[in-house]
Amino acid sequence: MKNSELNRRHFLRTSALLTGAAMLSPLAIPRSFAAATKRTAADQVMLGKTGVKLSRLGIGTGTNNGHVQTAEGKERFIKLIRHAYDQGITYIDTAHRYETFHWIRDAIKDLPREKLFLQSKVPDPPHDVLAAIDQHRKAFNTDYIDSLLVHCMTRGNWTDQWKRVMDGFDEAKQRKWISAKGVSCHSLPALKTATASDWTEVHLVRINPQGKYMDGPTPIWDGSGTTKIDPVMEQIQTMHAKGHGVIGMKIFGNGEFHDVAEREKSMRYAMSHEEINAIVIGFSKPEQIDDAIKLMNRVLAEG
Secondary structure, X not given: OHHHHHHHHHHHHHHHHHHHHHHHOHHHOOHHHHHHHOOOOOOEEEOOOOOOEEEOEEEEOOOOOOHHHHOOOHHHHHHHHHHHHHOOOOEEEOOOOOOOHHHHHHHHOOOOHHHOEEEEEEOOOOOOHHHHHHHHHHHHOOOOEEEEEEEEEOOOOHHHHOHHXXXXXXXXXXXXXXXXXXXXXXXXXXXXXXXXXXXXXEEEEEXXXXXXXXXXXXXOOOOOOEOOOHHHHHHHHHHHHOOOEEEEEOOOOOOOOOOHHHHHHHHHHHHOXXXXXXXXXXXXXXXXXXXXXXXHHHHHHHO
């Protein structure tokens, strides 16, 4: 009996010490728990406070307005989307202007719709806003679009010019045709307006630490120079603080970062900012997707 009591006390004391060590040292966390909390490119992450989730990495289908993807042919494009999905990449980014727009329907056919995140964009103020939004639903053969953006804003007063369209987006959201609404910007004045607007729920923002193809003070959509990144990050931080969803684009400098070190630098920068919920990269070949996933996973694992 005495030995039993001693053994019991030893067990309790040892358990308490182990518990305390686990709380103090991250190295003592069980591997199963560590594995469960490991971040990856395929993680389903929340898009701000929209209530919508998407994979951390998204596949862009509009490189040079989709000409790069269409050059591979429709059959390969469909295989590309399926390959991305098989790797856990459920976020597909498109736009009405992209040459691949009408290929999306066949690419996602038979895939579980509830597991996909489709983001599209509306260019130029349409005459009939609801008809334009409905055209997206019909083109993709889906009841709703997860995120719909007004496309490529450059002027600081875009919310005045697009007020009628924005109201149409609101009505479409009430009808459950879209789950979230927002904007893609191509200038700092437009970006500041988007951040300040309470209408905006989702931002598609150009970001890389090299400042290539990012939003600068000049209201032009195709600026290819290098600009300061701090003003853009300030806006992203404010977006995040307001609960807006933030998706980064131009991570690889519009595809101009061919050097492995340059790509890693940019990926590491994007993944180091919690304000950026997800990123999208234009892909035309399956191996490009695999390389990006490996890079993102490695950067995330290294913290």
